[in-house]
Each structure stands twice: as structure tokens, then as C-alpha cells.
Amino acid sequence: MPRHILAPSLKEKDENGGLRFLSTWGTTTPPEQIVVNGPYQIASYEPSQRLTFKPNPHYWRREEGREEGLGPLPRIQRIIMQIVESDTSQMIRFRSGELDSLEVKPEAFPLLKQEEKRGQFTVYNGGPSSDSRLLSFNLNRASRDGKPLVDPIKSQWFNEQRFRQAVAYGLNRQQMQDNIFRGIGAVQDSPLDVTSPYYAEAGVPRYDYDPAKAKALLQEAGFTYDQRGGLRDRQGNPVEFSLLVKSEEKVRVDMAAQTVQDLAKLGMKANLEVISFNTVLQKLDRSDWDAYVGGFGGGNPEPHSGFNIWSSTGFLHQFNQRPQDMTGVTGWVVSDWEKQIDQLFAQGVSELDDAKRKPIYAAFQKLAMEQLPFIYLVKPLQLEAVRDRVQTIQYSSLGGAFWNLEELTLTNETN
Numbered sequence: 001m002p003r004h005i006l007a008p009s010l011k012e013k014d015e016n017g018g019l020r021f022l023s024t025w026g027t028t029t030p031p032e033q034i035v036v037n038g039p040y041q042i043a044s045y046e047p048s049q050r051l052t053f054k055p056n057p058h059y060w061r062r063e064e065g066r067e068e069g070l071g072p073l074p075r076i077q078r079i080i081m082q083i084v085e086s087d088t089s090q091m092i093r094f095r096s097g098e099l100d101s102l103e104v105k106p107e108a109f110p111l112l113k114q115e116e117k118r119g120q121f122t123v124y125n126g127g128p129s130s131d132s133r134l135l136s137f138n139l140n141r142a143s144r145d146g147k148p149l150v151d152p153i154k155s156q157w158f159n160e161q162r163f164r165q166a167v168a169y170g171l172n173r174q175q176m177q178d179n180i181f182r183g184i185g186a187v188q189d190s191p192l193d194v195t196s197p198y199y200a201e202a203g204v205p206r207y208d209y210d211p212a213k214a215k216a217l218l219q220e221a222g223f224t225y226d227q228r229g230g231l232r233d234r235q236g237n238p239v240e241f242s243l244l245v246k247s248e249e250k251v252r253v254d255m256a257a258q259t260v261q262d263l264a265k266l267g268m269k270a271n272l273e274v275i276s277f278n279t280v281l282q283k284l285d286r287s288d289w290d291a292y293v294g295g296f297g298g299g300n301p302e303p304h305s306g307f308n309i310w311s312s313t314g315f316l317h318q319f320n321q322r323p324q325d326m327t328g329v330t331g332w333v334v335s336d337w338e339k340q341i342d343q344l345f346a347q348g349v350s351e352l353d354d355a356k357r358k359p360i361y362a363a364f365q366k367l368a369m370e371q372l373p374f375i376y377l378v379k380p381l382q383l384e385a386v387r388d389r390v391q392t393i394q395y396s397s398l399g400g401a402f403w404n405l406e407e408l409t410l411t412n413e414t415n
Contacts, residue, residue, distance in 0.1 A: 002035040039074040039406035051081040061406065074406035086248055095119065100390060101401060104383035105251055106181040112385055120389070126382035126397030128186040130193045133252065133295045135171070135259060135375040137164060139320045140287045142332035149287040153237050158290075162221040164372040168207035170214035170266045171259060176378045180254045184383070188376035191310075191368045192361065195397070196301040197354075200362035205369045214266055231267030240269040241290035246277040255377055256293040284318050293377075294318075301398075303361045304349045310368075311345060312338045319373040337371045 009021040025034055031042035037060065040053040055074050063073055082098075084090045087105055094102040095115070104112055104123055113123055137158035138150050148155065157163050177185045189206050192199045215225075222234045231239040245256035253274055260270045270291065283289045296309060296316070308314035312334045313322055320338065323329050334342075341364060348360040368374070382397045391409045393401050402408070 005035055040079060043078075048083055050083060053079040053081070059406070075409045076405075079405075087250055094385065100387040102385045104385050105249075106184050106380055107250060109182060109184060109383060116385075121385050121387045123383060123385045124393070124395040124401060126384075126395055126400070128194065128397070129380050129382040130195070130300070130398060131295055131297055131379055132188060132191075132374075133255060133293070133377045133379055134188075135167070135291065135293050135377060136319050136373060137167075137291045138287060138289050139335075139373060140332070142287070142323065143330050144323070145328040146330075150290070153233070153235075154241055154290055157233060157239060157241075160221050161371060162217045163223075164375065165207070166214040166217040166221075166266065167263065167268075168214075168372055168375045169210045169217065171207075171262050171375065171377070172209045173378055174209060176255055176258055180251060180258065181378055181380060184381045185378045186381070188379050189369070190365050191306065191374065191376070192303055192365060193301070196303065198301070198303050198358055198361040200358075200365050203362065204365050207369075207375075211265055218266065225267055229267050230269075238269065239267065240271070242273055243270040244273050244275065244280050244283060244289050244292035244294075246280045246294070247274045248277050251380070252293060252295065259293060284321065285324075287321050287323070303364070304345065307345055307349075310341050310364075312342055337367055340367060 006021060006024060009024045010019060012020040014020045014023055027045065027047065031044060034042060036042075036056055037058075039056055039059050039061070041056045043052040043054040045051050055077060059073060061073050082093070084093060084099075087108075090099065090102055091108055093099045102112075109123070112119075112121075115121075116123060138155075139159055140149050141155055141159065142149050150158070173187045177183065177187055186194075190199060190201075190204055218231065219225075223239070224232050226232055226238075233239065243256060243260060245253055247253065256272055256274075260272050263270045280292065280294070284292070284294075296306075300306075309316040309318075311317060312320070320334070322332060326332075344360055344364045344367070348357055348364070351357045351360060382400070384395070384401050386393060386401045389411045390401070391411055392404075392407055394404055395401055396403055
């Protein structure tokens, strides 16, 4: 980061008493004031519409042995990043030629694959995505001003380990892969991606579809079934809760819909709430939710990249989120297994010997899959369609089509 621009802001306070560093650059900052060290800098920003980039004249990288006729890096002289929220709108704009690239969703793959030649684009396949799709229950037991963040009756269910394990056995994830993902997905059985050198399979529990085992676990935990097959807890309360999912991603909504069906077979009633992504985030931030089908973006082979998710005080520790404003909050509890994960991450990041790090993160995976704060579902394949006019693509499942953006060229284009 540029010391000559940002260093003073580490000593100054804003009107709210916080460090000015945190608000020095924002969406209202004139682009020319933002210093970058990448190949491109912001030329303009139109909120909710587009970002336009131009080459950074001070970019540090230089070509070695460049071919005749190719200019200095970066080679493409203008990049426009369109802000398009829905999958449907993105698909329409790509097929019309307005967009040069598109993340290919499973439901769109058959159509786009047929259109490759006519549309003059290529669908690249990088194998299983590093993204995660998951079901999670709210384990937060805190209260604010005497009112529990989660209904105490539901909280007892959610914090019962056998309840979460039963749900995991009761979800037909293979059916999700076959029907929703059209077979172009992969069932996920660990918080770490299989491409990570720290991925552990031995000793890590798996939850293949087994509704009989799911029901046995629920009954072992004190749940019973009424005459209509409905699940009830020890006090006779019917097991019913809300299930959030963002509306902008069709595949995720379909996964949530199947989750509702699978849970019904276990006697549970999940009331699906399909709402905007921003509303989902607000509810997660306030711990105003029962369960949700969500996900996390592209992971990293380095396990510590998930620290904010797994640390008990992390900003993305959604299943037991520490309230940012603790005023009036009582009873926020970090469970023993969460503390163990905290310790494992502290050990893992401080250990430099790779051979010693692997068993640390293997222990983390085992613990995470035993406790199941996140019940992993199916991850898509990393598919991306890119116009053939974009040249020198070296597609990677981790970096996609544009990890070497500064080296890419356009055919028959001058900008």
C-alpha cells in the first residue's frame, strides 16, 4: 500500500473516532486518487452499472522477449466490468454479444455448449470449483436486552450435534448433483478443496445419503415422530424453522428447495424464504435467522485463507456470529470445539514445516465434519465461457480465464 498516501491516515481519527485509514478510500473516492500496483487502474465508476479500467502507466512488470508488434504490458487498453445482478440477465447479455465472458451455471451449460461455434466463444472447464455451497444452522445462544437472538426451542435443536449429523445424512446430495447440476458438479465432503495439498480424506467423517440412519440419530437425541410422521422434540414441539436463500442464484434456490423436500422426509418443516442477497447478509449479520443455504467464494489451497470463517471472532463466523455491537448482549458462548479449531488454526499458521502442518489441518477437517456447523452440499464445476476474440488464455480452476490479464490480447481490436 502507498505509504505516502495512507500513512497519515493511520494517525488521524474520523468524525466517529475511528482511524481515518478505514475510510480513506471508498466508492465515492475520485478514481485518480486511488493508487494501484496492478496492471490496471480505475478510469470511472458508475454505481450499480459498470467499472471502467485503463492501463496503469506505472505497472512494474515488463515483457521479456516480446514478439514483434505487441506493446508493453498490459496489452488490452480498456476493460469494462458490467455490474449485472441476476444470472438470467447475465446470460441474455452474453448471448447477445454485450459481454465477453460469463460464468457458466449448470442449467446453462447444455445450451451454451451447443452455441460455441456459432457464438464464437469457448466454454472452459477447470474441474470442481473452489467455491462452497452449504446448509448451516444458527448456533448463536446470545441474547440482546434480554431477548434471545434465536428462539430457545430451536436453539436446542440446532446445538444438538446429532441433529446436525442427522440432517447431513438426510440430504440427498447425489440427487442434487445429478438433477440440479446436470451431473457437472462434485459432492463436497470437507471444508478444504480436494486440490489443496492439505486435503485429508482418511479419518474425516462422510455423510452419504442414509435417511434411516438420520432418523435413528434423531430418536437417539430424544426426538420422536407423531402419527402423521412429523418430528417433535422432547417437549412435544414440532420441528419447524425458516430457511433463507438468496434469490439471485437459481442453482442455490433449487438446492434449497430440494433441502426442504429432503428435510420433510425426516419429519421437519422448513419454510423457504427466497430473498435478496443484501437482505440475507443483513439477517446473517444480526443473527436474525434459523437456517440458510449459502456459500463462500473461491477458496485457496492455503487453509488459513478460511481464518475469518472458522475463527470464533471472525467476521464470517456466521453460524455463531459474535455481535459487532456487544451493547446489551449477554450469553454469547464459544463452544469447546470452536475453541479447539481456534487453537488448530493458531498452530497451523505458526508452523513452517509443511509435513507438520498437514496433520494439524487434518485434525481441523475431522473436527469440522464431526460438528457440522456447515453441512456441505455440491460444488459446481469451474466453467467459464469467453469470446474467441480474447487471445492467449491459459485457463485455471483457481484463477479462471483472466489470472494473466495483462498478457491477454484482442483480435482485430485497437482498444
